Amino acid sequence: MRLKTFKGGIHPNDSKELTKNVPVVPHIPTETIIIPMRQHIGAPCEPVVQIGDEVLMGQKIGDSEAFVSAPVHSSVSGTVVDIKMYPHPGGGESKCVVIQNDFNDTLYPDIKPWNLDVSSKNIKNFVANIQSKEIVDKVREAGIVGMGGAAFPLHVKLTPPKDNPIDTVILNGAECEPYLTSDHRAMLENPLQIVIGSLLIKKAVGASRIVIAIENNKPDAIKVLQEVSSDFEEVEIGILKTKYPQGSEKQIINAVTGRQVPSGGLPSAVGVLVSNVDTASSVAKAVVMNLPLIERNVTVSGDAVMNPSNFKVRTGVTFASLFEAAGGFKVEPKKIIMGGPMMGIPQVTLNVPVIKGVSGVLAFSEPETFGKEEGICIKCGKCVDACPMRLMPNALSMFAENSDVEKLKKYHVLDCMECGSCSFICPQRRFMVQHIKKAKALVKNS
Amino acid sequence: MSNLIVSYAPHIRSAKSTKQLMADVIIALIPALVASVYFFGLPALVHTVVCVLSCVFFEWIWERAFKLPSTIGDLSAIITGILVAFNMPVSAPYWLGITGSAFAIIVVKMFFGGLGSNFVNPALAGRAFMLLCWPVLMTKWTVPDFTMSFVTDAVSTATPLGVLAESGQMPYSYLSLFLGNIGGCIGEVSALAILIGFVYLLIRKVITWRIPVIYVLTVFVLTEILGGDGLYYILSGGLMLGAVFMATDYVTSPMSATGHIIYAVGLGVLTVVIRMFGSLPEGVSYSILLMNIVTPLIDTYTKNRIYGKPKTGGKSHE
Incomplete structure (x- = not known):
């Protein structure tokens, strides 16, 4: 079978062997949880709680009137102890709600347990009987944003302009950044939730086709999703050539559909919606359980980390606690990065909170990879x-x-x-x- | 932990720095050097060492004189030195190589700003300079000498192309041409040794196949069309050396795949025209120098079509 790909790109050493076979384990939330009001592209939220309020796990604590924005929720139950400016992993500072964790994880009453029987017939019925608007509303209320890193509010993508109907939903499982394996583990461990999420996204935008696109360096994930999706004829698995930046929105659209998003345009201009695989599984949880986006898979890796790991992490815990859970550092790190090494954002401190878009945190000790001097162009092309x-x-x-x-x-x-x-x-x-x-x-x- | 480094992404770099690429080119030139010593004796090696040392010295002294950061560490001067030597007959005096190296490094490379800013290949410009100033010294050929003696005492002869241009005869067998048992410049005689270097460069992904293969094929096809012996033409003279090591110079060759094709076909046409219709027996160096000058123009007209832009041929940047 011919592999789908795009023109250009590079082949960095993917360094995924550090964590790709490490199952996701829950990271124990810390005593103090710091929830930034800015966790997405668009308008930041304003707190809807006050200092001293008791909050429950999954309760909305920040919201915004703006369309391009997404509410934020408490990831634990406890007490609001402070609302203040705090360092943000994306750079600068953001207004944050600080919660004292009571370690009871008392759920907000709207959140239900997973009550959907997972036979394919039942899933098809469930998707057929739900209204598009209900899906979009639940996605917005759950504060779901793109979890591949850009953190674009998903409900905005689910309401495309009227004159640009969406025919294809691409679930992005390329995970082309070196080191990161959080999506890979999500595909292996929650394939059915991903498929259900994709069906809900397709229903919301009225598309006809779903392509779950995965790079061919993850044959196990391809196999698992092929098996799980075999009962759903509208879902196909697209096998992509392993190449960076295969997971970039414009490049994955080109690889899967052959279409090119016009310069300055959005994917909806060519009838495509792209969503990360882990985002799809959050959609399933939001629609079935009313569960907001308060935890996600995070890869903790890099040559300075003692035990590179994949964690299920609540938003608002600090990077420091993630490295601690991964056994600390075996050598002193010279550089800490949020995201992958190709586009990730370097950090000045470990005391920044995990937000919705954090797919990985990496620690590197090797200073020579960072380069201080540049030469002049030799026109090698x-x-x-x-x-x-x-x-x-x-x-x-x-x-x-x-x-x-x-x-x-x-x-x-x-x-x-x-x-x-x-x-x-x-x-x-x-x-x-x-x-x-x-x-x-x-x-x-x- | 107090001293975390903050810099722009990407945070990883490819292993291939300029120095490593240049080191690969030097390794790829070794088979041709070994062949030249085998056929011409130790003087071939002495010429090469003299030119390499001169090139490195001239680059170092220039940068020192003008208080510029030293760039001899990028190894490009070593390649220039090897190629200057490879483009001389073994009978030439050693001072000629030093002069050629000085011209290549100081006038062609450093006057224009060093590696990356030169508009023609320094080694080839050095050769053209030597050929213009000392034509007799630069065209005194000897037949290969198998005695490995320090002093070349072989009899004078002519190159395969020289004989062909003079008398229309082809005195060498294809096998001799392929192995290098012929008259010619130090580094150009053995097609086999150069091809070994070519394969190495391809495996190490230093260059692509396009320029050398298309250049040589163009010469072959055009020669056959014009009634010549294509195989004889591509195996003789400086074609192989030029196609693999000089036409592929990053700085002076086009950047895109389409540009490579235009450039290589242009090289082939010019080479055949000079060889068959010109007064010179050999045309590889002048072809490459001429196409070097055309390279910026080729680059201007062969840009990639930008993602998300309508198809408008080569004018996507307008």
């Missing part, structure tokens, strides 16, 4: 071959150094998604992404 958007990163980086706004526009700098393939491949170790980030700011402000 490796970045031109690697760019998945088919841009010319070499030219863009030089125009950026000269602040040449006209040329930057002409060479479409704003189409860059900062995947880092050019920086990765550059033999002169040029800081391509930094130059391009600067260039984008120049063009936007011009």
Whole structure:
């Protein structure tokens, strides 16, 4: 069978062997839970609780009037002890609700146990009898956002513009970032929830086809999902070539459907909705159990970590507690990253809370991979071959150094998604992404 | 833990730095060096060492004189040195290699800003310079000498292409041409040794197959069409050395796949035209120098079609 893929891309060492066979274990929530009001793209939430309030596990504690936003919920039961600005893993600070955990995990009364019989006939009935609007409302109330890292509110994707009907739902199981295995474990351990979630997403947008797209470095996940989805004729498994950035939204759409999202456009413009696999399983839990997004799979890995692990983690626990649960550090880490090593965000402190978009936290000890100096371009063209958007990163980086706004526009700098393939491949170790980030700011402000 | 490093993503880099790529090219040149010593004796090795040391020295002294950061660590000057030597006849005096190296490094490479900013291949420009200034010294060929003596005492001869241009005869067998038992420049005689280096470069993914293969194929096909002996043409002269090691120079060759094809076909056409219709027996160096100059133009017209942009041929950046 021919593997689906896109043009360009790179082949970093995936380093997934550290954790891909490590089953997910629950991480015990800590005594103090810090819930940021900003855990998604869009408007931050405002707290709907006050200091001194008792809150239950799964109770909404922050919300916003804005359409592009998602409410946040308490991940434990306990008492609100503070509302203050606190360091945020995405950079800067965010208003946070601090909860003293009572360790009872008393559930909010709306949340029901999983009561759906999982025979395929029953699942089909359940999906057939639920209204699209009910799915969208429950997804919004559950605060579900894209869990692949970008954290875009899912209910916004589920209400596409009227003139752009969605025909294909792609579940993104590519997990192309090295080290991360949280989605891989989700596919192995909760395949049925993922399939149910995908059926609900398809129902919500009225699509006709579901493709669960997985890179071929995860043959076990492909097999499990093929078996679980065999009773649902509208679900197919798309096998992708292992290549970075295969899991990028535009690239996975191109690989699976052959379509290309227009420059500056959204996937709905070509009739596609892309959602992460773990997000789909959260949709299933939100619709069946009314369970909001308060816990997720997180990979804890990197060469400085004693026991690289996959944890089921409540939002609001600190990165420090995750590394502690993974046996601490075997060498002193020089760099801590939220997300994968290609696009992840470096941290200045371990005392930042886990938010909905955290797929992994990595700790590295090796300073030479970080590079302090860059050379001049030798025009080898490796970045031109690697760019998945088919841009010319070499030219863009030089125009950026000269602040040449006209040329930057002409060479479409704003189409860059900062995947880092050019920086990765550059033999002169040029800081391509930094130059391009600067260039984008120049063009936007011009 | 107080000193966490914060820098932009990506946080990992490919293992292949410029230095490692250049080291691979040097390794790929070793078979041709061994062949040259086998056929021409120790002077071939001495020439190579002299040129390498000169190139590294000139780059170092230039950067020192102008208080620039030293770049000799990227190993590119070593490759230039090897290639300058490979483009000389073994009978040439050693001072000629030093002069050629000085021109290649100082005038062609450092005047324009060093590696990455030169617009033609330094080694080839060095060869063209030597050929223009000392044409007699640069075209005094000897037949290979098997005695491994330090002093070359072999009789003068002509190159396969020289003979062909003069008299229309082809005195060498294909096997001799392939193995390298022929007259010619130090590094160009053995097609076999160069092909071993080519395979190594392909395996190490330093270069792609496109430029060398398309260049050689174009020469073969065009020669056959024009009534020549294609196989004889591709195995003789500097074609193999030029196609594998000089036409593929990152700095002076196009970047995209389409650009590679245009560039390689252009090289083939120019080489055959010079060889068959020009007054020179050999045309590889001038072809590559000319196509080096055209490279920025090729790059301008062969950009990739950007993701998400309508199909408009090569004008996607306009």
